[in-house]
Amino acid sequence: MSSTQLSTPTDRQSAEALARAKGEPEWLVALRGEAAELAATLGWPKPEKMNIEKWNLTAVGSYEKANAVTSASELPSVVRELVTNDTDNVLVQQNSGAVYSKLSAELSAKGVIFTDLETACREHGDLVQKYLFKALKKDEDKLTALHAALWNGGVFLYVPRNVEVEVPLQAILSTTNADASFAPHIVIVAESNSRVTYVDNVVSEGAAGESYVHHAGIEIFVGPGALVRFGSIHQLSEGGIDLTLRRAVVENDGRIEWVISDLNDGATMSDTSSLLKGNGSTSDAKVISIGKNSQQMSITTRAVHIGLSSESDMITRAVMKDSATAIINGITKIEKGATKANGQQTERVLMLSPKARGDANPILLIDEDDVKAGHAASVGQVNQEQVYYLMSRGISKQDAERLIIYGFLTPVVTEIPIDAVREQLERVLERKLEG
Template sequence: MSIQLSTPTDRQSAEALARSKGEPEWLVALRGEAAELAATLGWPKPEKMNIEKWNLTAVGAYEQAVAVGSASELPEVVRELVTDGTENILVQQNSGAVYGKLSAELAAKGVIFTDLETACKEHGELVQKYLFQALKKEEDKLTALHAALWNGGVFLYVPKNVEVEVPLQAILATTKAEASFAPHILIVADSHSRVTYVDNVVAAHNDANAYVHHAGVEVFVGPGAVVRFGSIHQLSEGGVDLTLRRAVIDNDGRIEWIISDLNDGATLSDTSSLLKGNGSSSDAKVISIGKNSQQMSITTRAVHFGLSSESDMITRAVMKDSATAIINGITKIEKGATKANGQQTERVLMLSPKARGDANPILLIDEDDVKAGHAASVGQVNPEQVYYLMSRGISKAEAERLIIYGFLIPVVTEIPIDAVREQLERVLERKLG
């Protein structure tokens, strides 16, 4: 089944699509309200980047997913990413989930790991409590459009005091440029729980085809809980990747972001931690590589509300050819967040005189008794380091590759799944080749 939607969509078509999928009435109403908002709001305006020049309207048509019985039936580009022996995996292809597994052990502990559309039907009361509470549908046209049209997605719930020892993996793939691809990831970690989640966002179709991946991520970290969230994006040149991530962290909770934006097309990546609780903490590590005439807006943000809350942000970007990257780091310490500590570092490595990389550290401090700091740099490969390696018998090209890889290693080593980390290394080799 395929239903074409215009952009911005209208309430009637959004509600019709929701009802055709058998969604509960509360979700039908939410989509309708969001569709109306999308018609009235403006697109987001990231620092120094006019995304309205991008192809934002190629959202595609909803395509009903066809489930497969085993991983062997998945497209090759997806099979390559499936970790051998995993018992906990979810796969979305285009507009919906097609494959999923959850170990009996985790299910017995009350862990829920399924696609979000299914969760809205089977765990509606739980999902409704959190859905679009961190990422507000009324924020701008992008959030409203996403709330109206999201499909497939991921729902992960970890009950109180449950520690999930093995990482959970999701693979989100677009195999048809004309099919809507708009996953929404919702993670809820109850008090004193612990979980690691990693996803891959990948394209498997002609680079020349235009398409939009508009995605939303909401993470709710309960008191004393820890969530590690890893994500590797590698969409093709024709794609526009619009991904907004929000985490809300309660007392003594912790979020760890590991974000790899390795697309070949235009990228808007916005990752925010809202440190609501006392003693809450956030650690964000982001890498990005730009090539050709690619444009990227990468924003990492921490907003401190809680006493003694802490945040750290590290962003590393490598720019080739005539690519452009605007790297924003924003630390906001609200009035009353005494003893807060916010640190950030943005570094951009330029490999071409035509490439552009702006590092913009921003500190917004409304409280006196706090610590905050930033460091930012934009530079080229150090010729002395190249010379030293060449003096050891290494070619110039290999020397530069090693230096670049060393520049990115603080993030690469943080990927919690060996197979995913190896896959990331292969992507880096391709983009730096």
């Protein structure tokens, strides 16, 4: 496999040279060049109470040209668990590029576009340009600038107005080589009154112990009256640093539903944000994470209310084992003029060890009077009275604790929209909680 070495942070010249070598359109070459220049001047993001600059953030790897496969049976085993030759409406990225994709003729005939973002930039440039880096700005900080300069592969999903996609679309984003850059960018556009469900799995194989960075950007545009359900399960190995930024912009009466499962074994910064721009726009976010060993996790969920009568609900549940640390931030911001807005949030952290640390930070920023906002946060150990009650019914202590943990996570797990993905999530939970 040929690879193009990149210095980190990259400079304008190397970013543009790589883009041209890949045959990217001139507007994208320019965007990457500007972003690379910005990356040199900006600082890293500063999530609450977590200094991510101590992490090995520069292990972004080198671009490696992907080799497409024609059959799902040629994919790595970690991907084959999730995709068979019968799986329709699926896209697979391996390391720096897409290697496999399949869209049903029926959806294609309705005008649905589901392809990797690099292909979309070439084949649907005018459409992509309207949205790319419009929700996630390339000049937010060093991470967004670096990502805009270096992203690869990715997903572009476009659903025309009034089209309801009944079946879920699925992407598997995988890394099998710690030296290859792995930086998918995902753009989902749901035009007015459309409906779509998208789920992705971020997985690793064979990179154990090695240090690598997965930096991902997700931008979702929910048109008037549209519904987007976005599910994601991240399970990267211990050496992986997962930096994932998700942004949705929701128009009048549109709705975004997030189901996020941060189940990595390495350092994680996960930031999910809904901009409720339209009147009557709504956001529902459910997030779970499990930390073990000496893992560090920063999990932020945010809703910014601009539209009248906009509503947001966020539920985050984290389980911390060993000496893992989690900083869980819920941020509800109601801007001046967003009358009748309603923002609710709950953060709960369950600690399974005296050395584990979990912080739940509910943050309400309210600039308008005629609104509702509420929060609940709790951090605690497994309730021993519940354990004793179950043991009195003949259940072992270990099984009793496991039942309580599953009960604690159930509100999120049951929301996963694809049966196979939900079953897979349950297996991953089992592995993380057993291990």
